Amino acid sequence: MFQLTRRGFLASSMAPLALAQEAGERPPARPAGVEVVNPRERVPLSWIIDDSTCLVNLNRFAIPQFAASMPGGGTYTHDWRSMPYEIPDEFVRRFAQWSQREGVKGKYSIVPFPALVGRVDRELPGWTPKELADSLNLVKKEIVPLWDIHPEMITHTRILDLKTGYAVEQRGREWMENWDWCKGRSVDEIAAYIAYGLQILKNAEFTCEGFTTPGGFGAGALPELSQAAFQAVREVYRTEIPHYFRNVIAKGEETVAPRIEYASGISGDSARAVVSIYACTGDWTGGWDCRQEPQVDLFITPDLAKGRMVEVIERGDPAVLLCHWTGIYFNGRELGFQAMQEVVRRLHARFKQVRWMTLSEIAHYWAAKELTAIEAVGGGLRLKAPYACGEFTLRWRMGAGGRPALGGAPLREVQSWQAMEPGTWRRDGDSVVACFSLAKGVTELRRAA
Numbered sequence: 001m002f003q004l005t006r007r008g009f010l011a012s013s014m015a016p017l018a019l020a021q022e023a024g025e026r027p028p029a030r031p032a033g034v035e036v037v038n039p040r041e042r043v044p045l046s047w048i049i050d051d052s053t054c055l056v057n058l059n060r061f062a063i064p065q066f067a068a069s070m071p072g073g074g075t076y077t078h079d080w081r082s083m084p085y086e087i088p089d090e091f092v093r094r095f096a097q098w099s100q101r102e103g104v105k106g107k108y109s110i111v112p113f114p115a116l117v118g119r120v121d122r123e124l125p126g127w128t129p130k131e132l133a134d135s136l137n138l139v140k141k142e143i144v145p146l147w148d149i150h151p152e153m154i155t156h157t158r159i160l161d162l163k164t165g166y167a168v169e170q171r172g173r174e175w176m177e178n179w180d181w182c183k184g185r186s187v188d189e190i191a192a193y194i195a196y197g198l199q200i201l202k203n204a205e206f207t208c209e210g211f212t213t214p215g216g217f218g219a220g221a222l223p224e225l226s227q228a229a230f231q232a233v234r235e236v237y238r239t240e241i242p243h244y245f246r247n248v249i250a251k252g253e254e255t256v257a258p259r260i261e262y263a264s265g266i267s268g269d270s271a272r273a274v275v276s277i278y279a280c281t282g283d284w285t286g287g288w289d290c291r292q293e294p295q296v297d298l299f300i301t302p303d304l305a306k307g308r309m310v311e312v313i314e315r316g317d318p319a320v321l322l323c324h325w326t327g328i329y330f331n332g333r334e335l336g337f338q339a340m341q342e343v344v345r346r347l348h349a350r351f352k353q354v355r356w357m358t359l360s361e362i363a364h365y366w367a368a369k370e371l372t373a374i375e376a377v378g379g380g381l382r383l384k385a386p387y388a389c390g391e392f393t394l395r396w397r398m399g400a401g402g403r404p405a406l407g408g409a410p411l412r413e414v415q416s417w418q419a420m421e422p423g424t425w426r427r428d429g430d431s432v433v434a435c436f437s438l439a440k441g442v443t444e445l446r447r448a449a
């Protein structure tokens with residue numbers, strides 16, 4: 001559970017360890033019988049939505065740019081001209097109202113300069129200034145309360161020349177955000193590129209704690225990407241715990257929990273770390289390009305018994321689903337949206353001990369979970385936390401009759417996980433599970449008299 005040395009984090013096992021991100025510092029091994037568990041004992045759920053932005057149906061404009069970067073157009077033979085150029089705000093509003101009704105949370109991209117059509121902080125050619133302003137306001141009012149906003153680099157297509165603000169002259173896959181541009185570039189250069197996208201969203205008055213990579217951005221430079229992620233998000237937003245989404249593990253036994261990377265200074269009061277969030281499913285809704293019909297049963301089957309989500313939730317890992325906004329809208333047919341609603345209906349029918357969280361909430365919890373030092377001191381526990389954590393939840397084998405107290409104040413005993421909230425504890429055999437608001441710095445968890 002604790003790594004004192006470097007370890008590799010890769011979605012693919014093909015790359016050698018030397019090219020892997022580093023975990024950085026970790027606290028000493030915890031006392032036997034002490035474990036930080038899921039927040040309020042519920043498995044986190046989150047839904048990642050990629051390729052969304054304001055008004056622009058991204059891939060209608062992206063596909064011809066992808067095709068132009070490949071010899072012979074590659075596989076980008078879609079009839080993009082037949083796709084609507086807009087995903088209307090009326091649809092965004094309906095989606096937002098559904099997510100509010102169901103309590104579904106996650107990440108919603110705003111691609112800052114979608115496929116070079118226009119910058120969301122300046123102007124979108126094809127729409128009036130009022131239409132863009134209304135669209136931005138709709139996202140702020142209806143989406144932001146339950147969803148993190150991420151830029152997905154700058155254009156999601158061609159590399160922008162940061163000096164001129166135009167796309168670079170070069171074509172080819174190494175000059176596209178989706179593929180090989182990062183290879184051989186420095187942390188500073190990659191960070192400047194990420195920061196440019198973040199700054200556009202900051203100009204448009206969004207607050208971001210992380211970003212999403214378009215497709216394979218960062219390929220061949222994963223250690224640099226991870227360090228650049230911290231640098232860019234910290235620089236633009238002063239974010240305490242920056243995070244990013246790039247990697248997907250859609251099958252198998254490997255953990256899909258977030259990776260805490262490049263942790264340092266964890267015993268002082270200005271810790272640094274970046275969190276890489278993993279999705280645990282493929283996009284089995286409408287895909288990014290609407291070429292495939294949804295496959296809801298891959299997430300969870302109609303009898304609620306099988307599927308990737310069932311597997312991951314049952315083992316207690318945060319279960320983060322993936323989809324693309326273009327496929328959710330599905331050129332007006334909304335097939336992805338229907339699939340999404342059915343997945344959520346099935347998940348809610350099967351699982352009660354789960355809770356929807358944003359990616360930034362998950363990133364905060366996991367940073368606190370992994371980096372808080374816990375030692376046994378005179379029958380109690382002494383916690384040294386580099387970050388505060390609102391719903392820190394810990395299982396402690398105290399022995400029969402033990403009752404936990406936070407500092408001098410006893411926690412309130414509850415009878416079930418359903419009643420767990422900050423300031424409570426419950427007995428579970430010879431262990432207790434305690435949930436409390438963990439302050440940054442030192443906290444004592446004692447045995448109540």
Ligand SMILES: [Zn+2]
Binds near residue numbers: 051152215
């Ligand atoms: Zn994307």
